[in-house]
Amino acid sequence: MKKFLKYLSLILVILVITIFILLRQPAFQDRLLESAIENLDEIKAQILKINPKINIHLGKYEITNLNEFQKEDYYLVFSGIGNHSTFIAMLKEHGFKIKRDFEFSDHYQYSE
Numbered sequence: 001m002k003k004f005l006k007y008l009s010l011i012l013v014i015l016v017i018t019i020f021i022l023l024r025q026p027a028f029q030d031r032l033l034e035s036a037i038e039n040l041d042e043i044k045a046q047i048l049k050i051n052p053k054i055n056i057h058l059g060k061y062e063i064t065n066l067n068e069f070q071k072e073d074y075y076l077v078f079s080g081i082g083n084h085s086t087f088i089a090m091l092k093e094h095g096f097k098i099k100r101d102f103e104f105s106d107h108y109q110y111s112e
Contacts, residue, residue: 074099080108
């Protein structure tokens with residue numbers, strides 16, 4: 001039974017990763033992320049029902065060099081990360097004035 005629960009936990013993780021890979025539409029990702037955040041305690045409870053010994057680690061990116069930016073300036077922002085809209089939202093939450101933003105594909109190879 002323990003082995004079964006271990007594999008079930010692994011399948012759950014793989015399923016979640018697969019959903020994010022297959023459904024890479026930013027609007028869907030934003031709603032899914034919002035829903036997950038809103039229901040985080042319930043999601044954790046459900047996972048712990050499946051495997052009470054699993055370690056659940058949560059992380060959040062925090063900007064560490066905010067003092068290096070002038071908040072009164074306007075910024076042109078670009079990114080090549082998985083969820084551009086979440087990145088832009090984080091900057092706006094910290095008071096950045098974004099004049100324009102550009103979204104490049106994941107791991108975009110920038111050139112001069």
